[in-house]
Amino acid sequence: MERCMRADVVIIGGGIIGLACAYELVRRDVDVIVAERNARVGREASWASLGLLRQRVTSDDAYGRIAQYSADAYPDLAASVHEDSGIDPEYRRRGGLEVAVTDEKLASLGRFATFHGSRGLAVEWLEPRDIRACEPALSEACLGAILYADDAYVRPPRMLRALEAAIVARGGRVVKGFAASRIVRGRGVAVESEGDTLYARAVVIAAGAWSELLGRGSGLFLPVRPVRGQALMYDAPAEMLRRACGVEKTYVAQRDDGVLLVGSTREDVGFDSGTSAEGIADLKRRAAIACPALGEMAPARAWAGLRPAPARRFPYIGEVESNVWVATGHHRYGYMLAPGTARVVADGITADETPIPLDDFHPERDRARVEGDQSGS
Ligand SMILES: Cc1cc2nc3c(=O)[nH]c(=O)nc-3n(C[C@H](O)[C@H](O)[C@H](O)COP(=O)(O)OP(=O)(O)OC[C@H]3O[C@@H](n4cnc5c(N)ncnc54)[C@H](O)[C@@H]3O)c2cc1C
The missing domain is CATH 3.30.9.10 (D-Amino Acid Oxidase, subunit A, domain 2)
Incomplete structure (x- = not known):
């Protein structure tokens, strides 16, 4: 059946990053669709994770700030998701x-x-x-x-189930079996898959290790491997x-x-x-x-x-083109960085400003390195 749906924001990818972004947006009463290609959300890297939240990043740069922001936000995220879903994500701070x-x-x-x-x-x-x-x-x-x-740590399968249920409980939609193939930019944004289209004011690419493929098909530089x-x-x-x-x-x-x-x-x-x-x-x-x-x-x-x-240490977070956001490349720290990532993305989309400057998270910062690597190989 051909689907054609509309929302304020479409999030491509239902892993920990996409779900955390969606949850932060529905908490702010934004109309959100999560588009996931699999029959179930959270079955890729986020399912495999150990869920450890090791707070070791203390650098003065933007990475250190988003890590600290995430650590501070975790207790609230876990409690809120638990309350909205009835599922305990087992956030435990035991050292x-x-x-x-x-x-x-x-x-x-x-x-x-x-x-x-x-x-x-x-x-x-x-x-x-x-x-x-x-x-x-x-x-x-x-x-x-x-x-x-x-x-601290969380229990990944529970966190993912809790987030999905909490998003739906707050009026968000999760569309499964939707493999986005292309993002078309115009006055708004259209996300296409085979025969189906989702329309939105803004899109967030949170497609994990597959983000580069989606970016390439849409003319976006997103060097995730x-x-x-x-x-x-x-x-x-x-x-x-x-x-x-x-x-x-x-x-x-x-x-x-x-x-x-x-x-x-x-x-x-x-x-x-x-x-x-x-x-x-x-x-x-x-x-x-x-x-x-x-x-x-x-x-x-x-x-x-x-x-x-990502090509270097920093994940890719921010608006890379008008109304096209990315939240990907979190490598070994997707759980650790999820709450901070979700908050800055939601702040940027709803209030047009973020508490942490996102310049250092822009994929273009890695272009010279990636193209240098390619010409040297
Ligand atoms: C063994 C292991 C242990 C780990 N341990 C930890 C840990 O202890 N602590 C920690 O912080 N991190 C850990 N990580 C890292 C963490 O799991 C990742 O950083 C995180 O899961 C990335 O989340 P994601 O949402 O970006 O990607 P994913 O979970 O891979 O989600 C991406 C989603 O996008 C979907 N998708 C892809 N392409 C499309 C498309 N075209 N259309 C629609 N949907 C699409 C996929 O199906 C998938 O569901 C670990 C990872 C592994 C593998």
Whole structure:
């Protein structure tokens, strides 16, 4: 059936970023449609995520500001979504550990502890005996750790379900099976897919790792590429870990229901979102280094997702052409940055000004780098 619908704002992509933007807009009484190509929202990178909210970005630049803005906004977002949907996204602020098992990492953690402490983060240095007291399941080979008191996490599938239900409860619409192929600009904006068209005053591209393809089809420069991340799930004994722990680039975190997550790999494999035997073996090895008991257990599940990676560190957020907004390229930190991203996008669309200047998040800032890379390859 051919669909032709109209809204104030159409958001392309129903991952954590698109849903968070939509929710922030419906909270301000904006008429929103989320257009998602899959039969269900939140089934790509956002589903694969561990949902850790590690607040480490303290730089004075726009990235540091949006990270802080997001961290400050999380409790309100989680509570509001819970209230509107009846689904608890399990936002928990239990603190997190960054742990060293090598001398090299120990030295770098020492520097981070000093730096992050001087930047106002709640940090505490832990000696090996303190680590064992804090998290007995961690390896005895741990040499030192930083305890970040404000680290938090959400449970991604719940957050996604809660956001979708909350958007609908506030009058927003979610259109599934709509694969946007082109954005046509005129007085307003038309978003086309095969035979279907959505009309709006403004559009937000939040299509994750696929944003570049959509941009290219619409004459927009949006250099996002997919970076695969694999993760494992263990049915571990309850309360094995109290906090999310990063052990030499491997994260282990246990949910309220006892399920223990281990992640993740970083691989340039194009749009292949499957798991691999090598990736799973690597994660199992790293899991056993972090928590030796996991070496005795078989993972219950493995999965993978494609992170949307920008050309450099900054995601792409802002109005790239009149009434065409982007919110993509959040790479490893989509959950961490979702509330701040949603607020600045909603501010920009509804009030024409944003609390954080968005110049540094403009994709054109990466054009020279991308074109230089292409001519050099
Ligand atoms: C293993 C793993 C662990 C991670 N752990 C963390 C973590 O602990 N903390 C953290 O902050 N981040 C983490 N991340 C990163 C985080 O998951 C991503 O940054 C985030 O999910 C990106 O969200 P998104 O909405 O931009 O993309 P996606 O979730 O991929 O959503 C994009 C959506 O757009 C849809 N779409 C694409 N093209 C079209 C089109 N043409 N028309 C309509 N719809 C379209 C897709 O179907 C998809 O639903 C992790 C990622 C992985 C893979």
